[in-house]
Amino acid sequence: MYKTKYFERGKASLKALLFLPLAFGTHAETSLSQPLISAGGEGSKFSEAACAGCHGNEGDGNAAEGIPRLRGLSATYLREQLQAFASDERKNPVMNSIAQTLSTDGITHAANYYAQLPPLYRPLGVKAESDNELATHGRWGENIPSCDDCHGPEGKGVGENFPALNGQPALYLENQLQAFQKGSRPPGPLHLMENIAKKLSDADIRTISLYYSGSTPMTTGGQP
């Protein structure tokens, strides 16, 4: 259900993106030092404005559309994802088309730009202990570590290879865990995420995704 929604919205976003140079044209002259996305030569350059159309200003993401927050993710991780989009190993119609037009430098610039923006975290809360059981304890009887074991306390991310989960839209996290299950994105280093995702039920995925998005109903902690 969510996957379908994402792709439908995705198509709409792609259409919108094609008009971005117009939509952002006047704004660009005053606030952007980077040139807008443009075909030609060995590929297009990175455009903050073009990415912002979907990923929001400063890469904050879009929860309703399931579009990920990019700010504060590692440059290595972002570069690898753009390369995987370009080679179709990570499948997403919108991002595949965009990444395929980007030059190698364009990919590097995009990755570096979002990596240098400070991350934003959300307070995570739970109503019942089962709401974050997998996220913080895992299910070791099936050899599933907790998400926090690798992604850090409250999923704030560890180094270059374990991106922050905290604050990502629930819809995005859900889509990614399903993509790991189906092989529609690369399996991650050592196939760790493919291996783990395949042990998760739809309900597990929903619970984990809500928890890290900060949208689980809370009894403790502040509201984001």
Next chain:
Amino acid sequence: MKYLITVALLMTSLTTLGNGLPDGHPEGGASILPADHDIPKDEFGKMVRQGQLIFSNTGQFAGAYVGNDLSCRNCHLDQGRKAGSAPLWAAFLSYPAYRAKNHRVNTFAERLQECFVYSMNGKAPPLGDPILVALESYAYWMEKNAKINPLLQERGIPQLQKPGTPPSYERGKTVYANNCALCHGTSGQGRRANDGHMVFPPLWGDRSFNWGAGMAHLNKAAAYIKTNMPLSLGGSLSDQDAWDVAYFMDGHNRPQDPRYTGSVDETRALFHRTQNSLYGHLVAGHVLGNDPVSKN
């Protein structure tokens, strides 16, 4: 009293093949352990929760007795529950016991003290210290509320057969690069979360366990790695790979053995006279134990 019950349960299971055990008791399978929400909401429960906090963030909650960046849970997985990672509840059931390491019968609390001295490269909290009481309470709560396989198959770390070929530093280096560096770092330094929390523990160097720790022994390290590493992929390495990478890890320098006499040779003769310890050996250009801070 608890030991009497445990012994009674053991005897019952052995003599009647499980008849008379509580419903759901895993006679042949894995023990079933309580979940956090089973921790009672009373004064004892508070102490159990405190023990769990210390276990998970040892430097933060027992900092005075910790000299490195490790936490109990780094090795004792699933917060001291997981079979084959020397689970805390099974250790609780295994003491008092005679230990060749110090030639006497140790209580569980004394065993915990050793963890602080060697694995945590710190110093022993005094017997009766709230830190030890909290850890004992956590272990006892877990054991008391578990449905335990009477054979205690989960205790300790399963032994690993000797490798076909003697372990090799060079082969271990490759195994490490391919399977371990992702999390523990290319120089074994561990990795911190973006907010500063240590997430993947350092495996050697001055912020890791010292030469007196069990993990500084090749047989224990190889068995632990084979059973538990990489996280979520336990059992995936070959026995040979596990021995080789254990040799590579333990072939680096780490903090000095607290029993150091002033001489590496003498310390080796007294405490490391086993082929499972590389202390005092020349490995990759370093006499291990001679240079407590890793420069490898």
